[in-house]
Amino acid sequence: MTLKLYAHPFSSYCQKVLTALYENGTPFELRLLAHDDPQVMAEFAALWPIKRFPVLVDGSRTVMEASIIIEYLGLYHAGPVQLLPADPRAALEVRSMDRFFDNYISTPQQKIVYDSMRPEPERDRQAVADARAMLDTAYGWLNKVIAEREWAAGDTFSLADCGAAPFLFYADWTHAIGPAFPHVLAYRKRLLARPSFARAVDEARPYRSYFPLGAPDRD
Ligand SMILES: N[C@@H](CCC(=O)N[C@@H](CS)C(=O)NCC(=O)O)C(=O)O
Secondary structure (H helix, E strand, O other), X not given: OOOEEEEOOOOHHHHHHHHXXXXXXXXXXXXXXXXXXXXXXXXXXXXXXOOOOOEEEEOOEEEEOHHHHHHHHHHHOOOOOOOOOOOHHHHHHHHHHHHHHHHHHHHXXXXXXXXXXXXXXXXXXXXXXXXXXXXXXXXXHHHHHHOOOOEOOEOOOOHHHHHHHHHHHHHHHHOOOOOOOHHHHHHHHHHHHOHHHHHHHHHHHHHHHHOOOOOOOOO
């Protein structure tokens, strides 16, 4: 039975899963979440009332959360590229880096973007300042870690890189990764050159006008 992915190409969490799917050439049907398609929106709301995407459907099974979807794919639809190492100790490092990118790059990045979409009187300046400070701290920590590594958890592209790619992509648009963080900038470039992620970026190009802060003319 064909895997179905409820997703939107411009969403960072969807790009995280798309990158994993493209790494392995895993076939799937994209159920494009579009407000002018009430059928797909109703299917999605029925599957996951929390309404965060992506969501994967595999027959009678519904799988939520980007990291869990990627682990699920590795267990039930494994391809040639293993995105979570078999060795539990190595897997722990991958999961640890995956949590770092989710909690300390993506979460503050999303906070800034969502705040910018609110009417001016409802904006939270302190929360945005805190999110920007968190991003600077996270860039600083990552700059040291990634100076010694090609990929997030070492020599091998993994689940952690699938998330790092879209999260650093949008984080740089939202709160620039300055020249003080050359290793993070170089890592972001390596991620952009990875064919699986480059494909996800290309597929999202038509939607760049959706970026609330204004997409820069690059990448
Ligand atoms: N924890 C979720 C987060 C997913 C998420 O935040 N997705 C965004 C799109 S990038 C979303 O659903 N936004 C819709 C909303 O916030 O209402 C995961 O890891 O999959």
